[in-house]
Amino acid sequence: MAAAERFPGGVDVVVQLGQDFSAVRREMGLPADYPTDALAEVEQTVAEPLPTGTRVDATDLPLVTVDPPGAKDLDQAVLVRRRRRGYRIDYAIADVAAFVRPGGALDREARRRGQTLYLPDGNVPLHPTRLSEDAGSLLPDQVRAAVLWRIDLDPDGSPVRVDVRRALVRSVARLDYEGVQRGLEQDCAHPSIELLPRVGRLRREQAVQRGAIELGLPEQQVESDGSGGWRLALRPRLVVEEWNAEISLLTGMCAAEMMLESGIGVLRTVPDPDPEVVSGLRRSANQLGVHWPADQPPAPALAGLDPARPEALAVHVAATRLLRGAGYTAFGEGAPAKSGHAGIGASYAHVTAPLRRLVDRYGAEVCLAVAAGREVPDWASSALAELPSAMGGSDRVAAQVERACIAQAQAWSLADRVGEEFPATVLRVPNGVAGEVFVADPPIIARCAGDGLTEGQQVRVRLATADTHRRDVEFEVA
Structure with missing residues (x-):
């Protein structure tokens, strides 16, 4: 479980045995079980054959998933290849809409939950695990329904062609971050992602050029110690995680452009920071001995800091004030008043994690319709206006759960x-x-x-x- 605050280091502390997070679940009113009618509906839809006639057969693509160790709700599978001039990204996203009947029991419960909540002693899933960790998950060697994005990049890593359609895919391997990192360091990476470092670096360079305000700080976590107890840990973010995230961000930016051009969709938005806030942060940095020239914007200034240094750590923490006001903006008739994401430096839409986040299912449906030159289905377009409120509420609950679990583990460790x-x-x-x-x-x-x-x-x-x-x-x- 990732905490809201992130700091450097690599220290673990074991929390006393026999503790769990049931009190957090009770206080937050988190559901313990999935409704029986929704579970029955999932079993029915899973038993039905997929409509293969409307899907491209892409099972020949050697896609791989890259996730934390032990993850089962696998939303994305990726393949990175060279093309004559540049690169080609094939990015398969679990097609949750293939299993969710609009207006049905599962749809209603998923709208109520909004997103998967992660607690150290077990998740509260957006969808039943029969779907999220089995039939809908892009598990290896299984034919799965997917929304397949194909993004062609030029030699500098900029998209020149984007296509998205429904497909059948089959992942050839389930990889984890640490294993991929070792493989890349030892020059024995899986062939499907050998080019991930090259594309990832190009996209990271473009992020700084766009003015993306990113805080590259490790995650504070509560994790099992393997013996029935818990430990606090600080895990630096691996560089392969950053490169992998760039593929997801690229897809979300392409999705946002499609939505804006068609005049319908739902964006993830973060307003640009107030100039006075930037000036105040710059003054604080210089007072701490962190040189920040007056004409340098936040993106390159923060990208050049090593958060392991105490003074740089304080600047990184203070920089969180630059990314306040996050929300969702739905629109259906022309461009919205708010469309930017300051943390990314571009317009952005969530479309790559539908097993874990409600809004992605709708975002994908909009993009599929736009790419095919048809109207967005009524079940999706009619729900767009409700999504900002639903996702905002679930984001607040997720943040409260994270803070409570971290606070509980801290108190246990120091009692x-x-x-x-x-x-x-x-x-x-x-x-x-x-x-x-x-x-x-x-x-x-x-x-x-x-x-x-x-x-x-x-x-x-x-x-x-x-x-x-x-x-x-x-x-x-x-």
Whole structure:
């Protein structure tokens, strides 16, 4: 489970045995089971043969999936090849619409949930696992229904031709990030993604040129220790994850362009930061000793920072204020008033994770219709206006669940260490008399009381509170 805050390091701390996150589930009102009528509907649709006549047979493409170890809800499968001038991306996305009857029990429940919620002791899935981890998942050596994107790139990595259609596909391998990283480092990568580093680097260069504001910070996680307990961990993001993400971002940008040109769709939007916010962040960076020229925009300034340095870490954390106001914008008659995503530096639409996110199913349907030159189906077009509210609500729940699980694990890990001292980095000082600090071992982010704190400062702190019932951890300057 990824946390909202991300920090460098690689420290694990084992949390005491016998703890679970049932209290979080109760407080958030998370569903424990899937409705029986929706489960019955899934079994019926899974048993029905796919309408092969309306799908391209692309089972000859040697697509592979690349996901975290153990993942079963496999939304995407990719193939990267050279073409005479440039590159070709074949990107298969699970076709969830093949199994969901518009207006049926499964459709209603999926709309209510909005997205899969990830907790350390088990997920709350958007769709029943019979669909999300079995019949609809792009598991290896299985013929699956997919929405197949084909994107041709020029030698610089810019798209020159985009096509999307329904297809039958068969993944030839299920890969994980660490294995792919090792394979690339040892020059024995799977042939289907040998060119992923080349295309990924080209797309990363273009992201900086577009002005994409990206915070390349590792994830704080709660994970199983393999013995029935939990541990806090900080996992740096592997470079192969960044390259793989670029394929998904590329597809989402192409989808957004299709929607904008046709005048119908739903975009993921983040407004450009206020110039005063950028100026304030630049002043803070320079005060911390991080050189940020007045004429340099945020994208290249942040891309050049090493978050392992304490002062750079503080700048990265402060930079989260540049990406406030995220939401969804639906439109059906012409271009919307808001269409940009500051974190990407372009217009963007969610279409690549339909097993885990509701809006992607609708976005894919819009793009399929646009590519085929036909009207968007009524079931999809009539629901667009409701999606911003549904997705916004589920995003808030997902963020609350993540914060609660991280807070619970932090309190568990420190419950018997009140009074101990730790070295820490000051991350934020919102009111001048108290701040937020990062303790590397164990990896904790929490409040800290004390006068004279400054962002980026190295301090020693004393653990004042570790309340497991209130999920509250607080330090004070030692």
